[in-house]
Amino acid sequence: MMRLKERNERSGLGLKLLLTPEFGILIPILIVCVITTILKPNFLTWKYISSILVGSVFIGAATMGESLVIMAGEIDLSVGMNGCLAGVMCGIAASQWGLGLVPCVLICLLTGAVVGALNGVCVCYLGLSSWITTLATQFICQGLAVTISQGEPQSIASLGLSSVTRAKPLGLSWLFFVFVLLIVLLDVLIRRTRYGYSLRSVGGNQEASVMAGLNARRIKLIAFILAGTFAAVGGLFDTLNAGAANAAFGSGREFRAIICCAIGGISMTGGAGSAFGIALGVLLFHTLWYCLRILDVNTNLQLVLIGLILVLSVIMDIQRKRLEARKLV
Known part of the structure; x- marks a missing residue:
């Protein structure tokens, strides 16, 4: 009887480890x-x-922003094109306005934050659906x-960063x-600050959070602004x-970005997730x-495999929640 109990405990521990996002992704x-x-x-070479590591940063920045909105129980479909617009504004500031590095970076980040704020106001204060709002802003x-750049690339050669960007x-x-620094800062925000706790509370159960005195509208608005800023970083x-x-x-x-959030253990219904899970x-x-x-796998087969991984990630999220619900019983 004792051996059976120990065996069940070990299998339960193994299942728990497998369903832990950070461990399960490895x-x-x-x-x-x-x-x-x-x-x-010759795949396992530093080349x-x-x-892989360097190529991850572009989608990674957008994923960090997306994760905050999803944790708040909403969605942001504009992170891709928001980042594109922010990048174009940076290029315009450098090539046409002749501004320096710091003003160009600030204009880029401010553009992303403004779009995020627009999303947040429409969703949190006008009561619009985050799906429709962010699809529109996309x-x-x-x-x-396209209009501002006239469909042409906007060079930032005037900033003199070629030697820096080529550095390896x-x-x-x-x-x-x-x-990596941004991931660490995001982890601090999510796990070590009052805002991070409030964000997960609102995403997990908004009605209970409001009854506890949390300002759900403001918390979600900040999440959208941060998402826009991270999109601009991308x-x-x-x-x-x-x-x-x-x-x-x-x-x-x-x-x-949404797929990466699902794979990384961000609950698609809000309220749970970690920065390191996002990175993995x-x-x-x-x-x-x-x-x-x-x-050289066929492109269509690539889409099938990525879709299967997304479905598997959602299934693991459901199983993880069931396991947590059993603990509370």
């Missing part, structure tokens, strides 16, 4: 890497690993980006280290990496995408 990452190494023996940002400390772009990364802003950057990024979700998504590309 397993498919290892599986993908092993399979790719078997098919392409490929560094390419098209608005895309139209403005430890074989990595310096953008990667900025991304657009800034694109612009700095390419040396020019382009109205084509960021297309479809919002859906990849981005790493898994980009590792899979990169490996499928270097193995």
